[in-house]
Amino acid sequence: MRNALAIARKELSIYFTTPLAYFVIMGVLLFSSVFFIGLLQQFVQIQEWARTYTWERIPNEYRNLTDGVILQLWGTVTLLVVLAGPLLTMGLFAKERRERTLELLMTLPVRPWEIVIGKYLGGLGITSVSIGSTLVFPLILAAFGSSESGKALEWQTVFLGYAGLVLLGGVAVAVTMLVSSFTDSELLAGFIAFILMIVWLVLQIVGQSAEEPYRSVLAYISFQTHLSQMMKGVVELKSLVMFASGIAFCLFLTHRKIESERWA
DSSP, rough: OHHHHHHHHHHHHHHHTTHHHHHHHHHHHHHHHHHHHHHHHHHHHHHHHHHHSSSSOOOGSSSSSSSIHHHHHHHHHHHHHHHHHHHHHTTTTTHHHHHTTTTHHHHHSHHHHHHHHHHHHHHHHHHHHHHHHHGHHHHHHHHOOOOSSSSSOHHHHHHHHHHHHHHHHHHHHHHHHHHHTTTTOOHHHHHHHHHHHHHHHSSSHHHHTTTTTTTHHHHHOOOHHHHHHHHHHHOOOOHHHHHHHHHHHHHHHHHHHHHHHHHH
16 A cells, blocks of 8 residues: 555656646636626525515525525536546556556556555545646635525535545546546547546436336446435435446546556
């Protein structure tokens, strides 16, 4: 495990010495801030309308900042995570293969699983940083917002939502790393991983027109089903199992691919 942590530290140091990570993090902040401002303005307008007419006629999600702003913002952040994960980690193995350093890595006294875990932790670390950068928005609401209960936000719901986003980011990193282990093209790896994540995310929508039991199966394996529950402040064991299974499956396949490289 010490070797895996050393590889993770190396990957993180590489990220923070190249412009890609900074561009992606700034891009996530920029796009999410645009939607945050729009959602906040919409929330304020609806609140003013409700005070003028009646509170009974406004949707329940616009009666507090957590549901009216943060939960709405997470729809945008989810897509940004699905895009940022592949962009940040598309070169984990593709770059090694393109620069002919993968063979050198195979000759080091490091086990294949340590290479896979180390690179995964490095990719997960930088992806989590990009997700964590959006915490600035609930902190702004907590500092300047107010409610009748005295708390501007339901922090349990906020933290569970971010935990779901980190798990989604973990899946995106694992999928991208798997694709990256098969090619020497970083852009190709990132593009394929992005498409796979989008498809995996929207299986629930696709399955709505299917018949049972296919509809239930597609809904269960769709990450959007489990992510939406966590964003509502509900944690179920099946959701954690689904995320963990997706990550473990991709890491296992990546390990098998890298191990085959050593014996090729």
